[in-house]
Amino acid sequence: xxxxxxxxxxxxxxxxxxxxLRMLRETYPVREVVTGGSPAGSLTExxxxxxxxxxxxxxxxxxxxxxxxxxxxxxxxxxxxLGKKSLVVVGGYxxxxxxxxxxxxxxxxxxxxxxxxxIENADCILAVSEFSKREIVAVAGPRRxxxxxxxxxxxxxSPGGPKENIILTVCNVxxxxxxxxxxxxxxxxxxxxxxxxxVLFGRDLDGALNTLNLDAPPNVEFVPSxxxxxxxxxxxxxxxxCQLSYRESFGVALAEAMSCECVPVVTxxxxxxxxxxxxxxxxxYGDTRATVDAISRAxxxxxxxxxxxxxxxxxxxxxxxxxxxxxxxxxQS
Numbered sequence: 001x002x003x004x005x006x007x008x009x010x011x012x013x014x015x016x017x018x019x020x021l022r023m024l025r026e027t028y029p030v031r032e033v034v035t036g037g038s039p040a041g042s043l044t045e046x047x048x049x050x051x052x053x054x055x056x057x058x059x060x061x062x063x064x065x066x067x068x069x070x071x072x073x074x075x076x077x078x079x080x081x082l083g084k085k086s087l088v089v090v091g092g093y094x095x096x097x098x099x100x101x102x103x104x105x106x107x108x109x110x111x112x113x114x115x116x117x118x119i120e121n122a123d124c125i126l127a128v129s130e131f132s133k134r135e136i137v138a139v140a141g142p143r144r145x146x147x148x149x150x151x152x153x154x155x156x157x158s159p160g161g162p163k164e165n166i167i168l169t170v171c172n173v174x175x176x177x178x179x180x181x182x183x184x185x186x187x188x189x190x191x192x193x194x195x196x197x198x199v200l201f202g203r204d205l206d207g208a209l210n211t212l213n214l215d216a217p218p219n220v221e222f223v224p225s226x227x228x229x230x231x232x233x234x235x236x237x238x239x240x241x242c243q244l245s246y247r248e249s250f251g252v253a254l255a256e257a258m259s260c261e262c263v264p265v266v267t268x269x270x271x272x273x274x275x276x277x278x279x280x281x282x283x284x285y286g287d288t289r290a291t292v293d294a295i296s297r298a299x300x301x302x303x304x305x306x307x308x309x310x311x312x313x314x315x316x317x318x319x320x321x322x323x324x325x326x327x328x329x330x331x332q333s
Contacts, residue, residue, distance in 0.1 A: 004061035004332050005029040009053070009071045012036070016150050016252050017066040020089070023151075023321045024064065028328075031056050035071045054078055062087065062331060068094040068118040069105075076122045085331045088122040092249025092270075095119075095135045101179050101246055106139070116140040123331055129271035132249040146327060150250050151320030154312050157259035160236040165299055167198045168238040168262070170231065170253040173212070173224070174205040182244030182267065183212060185286055189242075191217045192292045196299070199223060201234055235260035240298040246285055248272050259311040261304030265294045275315070279307045 006028045010017045013034055024030050033052050049071065057063060057078045062085040065072035072088050079086040094115045096104030106112045119125055119140040127133035127147045136145060167190070171181040178184055183200065190198035194217060201223045209224055216222075223230065235241075241257035247270040248254075254275055258264055264280030266272035273282045280303065281294035 003028050004328065005031070005059070006328075007053075007056040007060040007063045007075070008032045008066075009056075009063060009075050010034055010066040011069045011071060014066075019151060019153075019317060020064075020066065020320075020324070023317065023324065026321075027325060031060055033071065035069075050074055057082055057084055061085065062328065064328075065089065065118075065122075067091045068115050069111075070114065072118050072122075073114040076118050079123075080121060085124075086122045087124045087126065087327065087331065088118055089126045089128065090119070090132060090136055090249075092128065092132050092135075092247075095132070095139045096247065096249075098247065101176075103176070103180055103247070124327060126327070128250040129274055131271035131274055135249075146323075148320055148323045148327070149315050150252050150255065151317035152252070152255045152259050152311050152315050153317045154259045154308070157232065157235065157256045157311075159261040159304070159308065163239040163261070163304070164237050165196055166234075166238040167193075167196060167240045167242055167295055168201060168234055168257065169199075169242045169244065170201045170257070172205050173200065173202050173209050173222075175208045175211070177205075178208060178212065180246050182242075182246065182285065185244045185288055185291055186242055187212060187216050187220055188288045189291045189295060190220045192288065193295065194219055196295075197221065199234065199238070201231060231256075232260070235262060238262050239304075240265055240295055242291075242295070243267070243272055244283075244285070244291060245269060245272065251275050255311050255315045258307040259315075261308045263298040263301045263303050264307060265291065265298050276307075277310055279303050279310050 008030050053074045063075040063079050065075050065088045068090050076086045094105045097106035098104050119142050125142040125145045128150050133147050198220045204224045235257050241262035243254045243266045264276050267285040268282050269285050283290040283294050
């Protein structure tokens with residue numbers, strides 16, 4: 001059977017979407033549409049997007065959409081009309097409804113209808129964790145759904161050099177993420193461990209870094225203009241990686257850090273404990289005392305190497321690529 005040509009669509013080329021695009025190009029002819037992440041846009045922009053998707057679907061055999069946003073809604077609809085196959089990766093935000101923190105696409109009724117249409121009409125929905133799979137099924141009934149974990153390139157994200165007593169967290173810094181990513185708890189924990197170095201690594205999106213800086217003790221360091229090479233070096237130096245989020249559908253940075261033999265400390269929310277398994281420490285969200293205790297224990301833990309082995313066994317790019325190729329083959333058979 002000839003290799004299918006794929007139309008790859010995403011609202012933004014995040015590291016995980018870009019990784020899938022790179023893997024797909026190794027095996028298939030691929031066309032791509034990157035929408036830029038605009039939730040609405042002008043009529044001209046909507047028309048241009050619709051035209052690009054129509055043209056792409058006509059010229060390819062299968063659509064592969066990252067995120068069940070507007071681009072996936074149009075791609076699934078056009079693919080059904082033209083008798084083509086569609087596959088959609090649900091990142092997690094699309095099926096979230098967290099009114100307490102104003103988070104999730106389902107808080108918008110119009111977007112919720114589009115998400116449900118995508119889930120019910122795509123030929124295959126991919127969840128990035130079992131947690132996310134349960135959320136997807138609770139929103140709507142997919143024709144077919146499979147869990148394929150996000151992949152980490154363990155040949156790149158690898159240990160190197162001695163570990164230092166550094167506590168690292170990685171995320172984009174925004175007013176919303178202070179709560180969503182548990183940055184307030186991270187900084188509060190640093191206050192209780194003044195002799196330990198805490199590092200927040202991530203771009204400042206809306207000036208929230210200034211707010212955090214005003215409240216941060218002297219042992220908190222901010223790296224606001226990071227590069228990928230810098231991030232790898234921080235992972236390699238860091239002893240403990242924290243993901244103290246309100247919710248996560250997977251946690252790519254967490255898996256990258258584990259691959260570099262960082263000992264993970266995570267909250268009991270979303271898929272974080274699913275990713276960590278038994279090779280780290282799990283604490284209640286927002287519980288500073290429990291977080292401080294877990295960080296203290298992680299600093300003396302020797303679980304870094306087994307954390308890396310877990311990523312190599314379950315969350316490698318090779319495993320994800322193999323699963324994607326298998327699923328695409330079944331859709332084309």
